[in-house]
Amino acid sequence: MDKSPDAFRTISEVAEDLGLPQHVLRFWETRFNQIKPMKRGGGRRYYRPQDVELIKGIQYMLYDQGYTIKGVQKLLKDNGTQFIIAIGSGDMAAVEAIAQRNQAEAAEQAAARVPQPSDEMLVGEAKARPSRRFFGLGRAEDDGPVQPGDNKLSRDNRALLQEALFDLLECKRLLDQVR
Numbered sequence: 001m002d003k004s005p006d007a008f009r010t011i012s013e014v015a016e017d018l019g020l021p022q023h024v025l026r027f028w029e030t031r032f033n034q035i036k037p038m039k040r041g042g043g044r045r046y047y048r049p050q051d052v053e054l055i056k057g058i059q060y061m062l063y064d065q066g067y068t069i070k071g072v073q074k075l076l077k078d079n080g081t082q083f084i085i086a087i088g089s090g091d092m093a094a095v096e097a098i099a100q101r102n103q104a105e106a107a108e109q110a111a112a113r114v115p116q117p118s119d120e121m122l123v124g125e126a127k128a129r130p131s132r133r134f135f136g137l138g139r140a141e142d143d144g145p146v147q148p149g150d151n152k153l154s155r156d157n158r159a160l161l162q163e164a165l166f167d168l169l170e171c172k173r174l175l176d177q178v179r
Contacts, residue, residue, distance in 0.1 A: 008038065008046040017052070018059055025055065031069050032058060034081050054081050057088025078102070078158075092170050099166060103159050110155075 003009070015022045029035050034054060037045040047055070061067040061075065061084065076084055079102060086094035 006049055008048060009052060011037070011045045011047070014047050014052055014055065018055065020059065028055065028058060032073065032076065034076055050081075050085070053085045053089065057084035057086075060088040087169070090173060092166065092173065095166055095169070099159075099162060106155050106159065 003013075009017070011022050011025055014020075015025055025035075029037070032054075035051055035058075037047045037051055039045055058072055061072045062069070067075070072084070079098060083095065083098045086092075086098060
């Protein structure tokens with residue numbers, strides 16, 4: 001007898017459905033605090049349908065897209081669980097909507113910040129030069145081009161790269177449909 005889509009699943013059912021060993025699911029619970037199965041007497045795990053969808057998204061990002069655990073953790077932190085669930089289920093409309101919402105929130109936060117004077121100075125000149133532009137974006141407090149050795153991307157550049165990722169994922173989806 002098949003279970004309802006809204007039914008809770010045991011760890012063995014989830015592992016079998018996703019083709020993963022049970023120990024991987026237990027390990028992911030330690031690395032992704034967003035995965036919170038209910039535990040009943042004796043420590044038996046019961047996964048909610050949303051937990052299963054999140055696990056599918058994490059599996060897709062780790063195994064199909066080549067992300068590291070830290071990379072997926074950062075995506076979860078920056079974009080939330082619905083983003084990973086949407087990517088895992090291939091719902092590009094939801095991915096795009098979440099990305100646009102995050103960009104709008106970032107723009108609101110940037111607008112609320114008091115502009116800081118640029119600390120870039122031309123060598124040999126006493127006046128500040130206008131900030132450089134990178135992909136058409138200005139430099140804010142922690143935005144702008146990445147300096148050598150910084151090992152971080154600005155919010156704007158990260159948003160552009162995420163947008164490119166979404167476009168590539170959509171292209172991949174379309175190519176997979178044609179094959």
